[in-house]
Amino acid sequence: MVRRQGFRARPRVWPVAVRPFAVCYERERRSAGEGCEARGRVRSDARGRESFYASYRFPGYTFDKHVIGLVDAYRFAKVEQAKKTLAKCVDLAVKVLPDHALTREEQAARPHKDVTYTWDEFYTLPENLFIAYEIFGDERYLELAKKYLHDKPFFDPLSEGKNILPGLHAYSHVNCLSSGARAYMTLRDEKYLRAIKNAWDMLEKTQWFASGGWGPNEAFVEPGKGKLAESLTKTHNHFETPCGSYAQFKLARYLMRLTGESHYGDGLERILYNGILAALPMGPEGKTFYYSDYSANAKKNYFPDPWPCCSGTYPQVVADYLVSAYFHDDDGIYVNLFVPSEVKWKGLTITQETEYPESLTGTTLRIKGSGQCAIRLRIPGWSSRKDAGSFYTINRNWRGDEAVNFGIFEDTRALPIDDVNSKLVATMLGPLVLVQSGGKLVPFYEVQDGPYTTYHEKS
Numbered sequence: 001m002v003r004r005q006g007f008r009a010r011p012r013v014w015p016v017a018v019r020p021f022a023v024c025y026e027r028e029r030r031s032a033g034e035g036c037e038a039r040g041r042v043r044s045d046a047r048g049r050e051s052f053y054a055s056y057r058f059p060g061y062t063f064d065k066h067v068i069g070l071v072d073a074y075r076f077a078k079v080e081q082a083k084k085t086l087a088k089c090v091d092l093a094v095k096v097l098p099d100h101a102l103t104r105e106e107q108a109a110r111p112h113k114d115v116t117y118t119w120d121e122f123y124t125l126p127e128n129l130f131i132a133y134e135i136f137g138d139e140r141y142l143e144l145a146k147k148y149l150h151d152k153p154f155f156d157p158l159s160e161g162k163n164i165l166p167g168l169h170a171y172s173h174v175n176c177l178s179s180g181a182r183a184y185m186t187l188r189d190e191k192y193l194r195a196i197k198n199a200w201d202m203l204e205k206t207q208w209f210a211s212g213g214w215g216p217n218e219a220f221v222e223p224g225k226g227k228l229a230e231s232l233t234k235t236h237n238h239f240e241t242p243c244g245s246y247a248q249f250k251l252a253r254y255l256m257r258l259t260g261e262s263h264y265g266d267g268l269e270r271i272l273y274n275g276i277l278a279a280l281p282m283g284p285e286g287k288t289f290y291y292s293d294y295s296a297n298a299k300k301n302y303f304p305d306p307w308p309c310c311s312g313t314y315p316q317v318v319a320d321y322l323v324s325a326y327f328h329d330d331d332g333i334y335v336n337l338f339v340p341s342e343v344k345w346k347g348l349t350i351t352q353e354t355e356y357p358e359s360l361t362g363t364t365l366r367i368k369g370s371g372q373c374a375i376r377l378r379i380p381g382w383s384s385r386k387d388a389g390s391f392y393t394i395n396r397n398w399r400g401d402e403a404v405n406f407g408i409f410e411d412t413r414a415l416p417i418d419d420v421n422s423k424l425v426a427t428m429l430g431p432l433v434l435v436q437s438g439g440k441l442v443p444f445y446e447v448q449d450g451p452y453t454t455y456h457e458k459s
């Protein structure tokens with residue numbers, strides 16, 4: 001394992017991201033038959049501070065959003081007050097939060113007002129508390145982060161290679177893996193790195209559709225039973241696209257930083273083109289694309305209600321485009337995404353010109369300036385190049401104006417939906433899923449109205 005300290009995205013322009021307090025209780029609220037009562041209660045209770053977290057259904061979940069919102073306000077928008085406000089939030093939250101991250105079953109076994117009070121979530125709370133500790137150095141954040149890690153039900157079995165994913169809520173648990181990444185980065189406990197690497201492997205081999213999306217009806221399927229194929233005729237809700245893309249972007253970036261391996265970039269790219277870029281654009285009044293539908297003769301639709309969770313993660317994942325394109329270490333630059341862009345590094349200005357993914361053969365890097373720098377290009381695992389699945393590296397002393405041309409070669413290929421239904425395939429070209437629409441094969445992101453069909457029987 002190659003551990004790369006400081007291996008992180010370095011975009012041309014750092015994104016200024018004040019993350020919205022994403023309101024992700026839509027699924028629960030709808031299940032409970034509620035209107036917007038919960039949101040109103042947050043505002044009114046905010047004045048009665050002692051009762052704020054105590055009277056709310058999802059204190060852990062809400063506290064989590066406050067933590068990262070305030071951390072981002074401090075570090076990206078330079079809001080000094082956010083530091084104090086976060087400390088006050090912690091004072092209040094610790095009085096009412098449970099002694100560990102409770103599963104749904106544990107919440108149900110404890111006294112509760114009604115079933116909606118058993119749906120609290122702690123999945124990304126440790127991730128965000130570890131970040132708060134890194135920014136502010138307050139040991140309280142570190143201790144809380146450790147306390148709310150989902151160790152027993154999640155990270156422990158995953159670290160031992162046990163596939164406990166089937167049945168779990170898909171987006172929440174991919175997101176939860178980012179808490180494992182931060183735990184490893186802060187605590188240096190190899191268990192967490194093993195867990196998230198194993199989980200990625202399980203997801204890629206047993207949960208991913210051709211698009212790189214996962215979780216029909218928002219749940220992981222049981223492997224080896226042909227459940228992904230079965231889902232094509234049982235639901236239209238195959239992949240919670242903006243939330244899922246956001247979670248997969250984040251996890252892929254963590255894994256690239258921690259391992260330096262290129263195939264995590266392949267997974268990020270796949271969900272970029274077939275996930276979030278294939279979503280309908282944001283609509284007015286909180287109208288948002290939610291589920292990708294991979295059934296036959298499908299159509300792309302907006303979620304019926306305004307402001308679901310995906311209306312929060314949609315802009316978040318778009319803001320992440322910049323931080324997913326380039327990474328660096330002490331030696332040089334990693335080109336992860338092939339996008340028209342410019343990156344500056346140690347006196348060099350690298351300009352990327354490309355028509356990828358429409359053209360896989362003609363990407364040019366123009367390098368201005370002089371100095372030693374390794375430029376590493378991700379060669380996707382699907383490429384027919386001999387060095388597929390690695391970084392092609394040019395490490396040299398650059399002098400003045402120079403250019404590097406390179407191509408990634410690939411024909412279309414058929415990708416089976418799962419290991420039981422080897423003849424039910426999607427057509428892939430490079431990172432793109434091609435769907436049948438209007439009598440021809442087109443990239444999924446080109447489809448607006450449909451209908452379209454993703455999978456077909458191979459003759």
Ligand SMILES: [Zn+2]
Nearest residue numbers: 240243309310
């Ligand atoms: Zn969502």
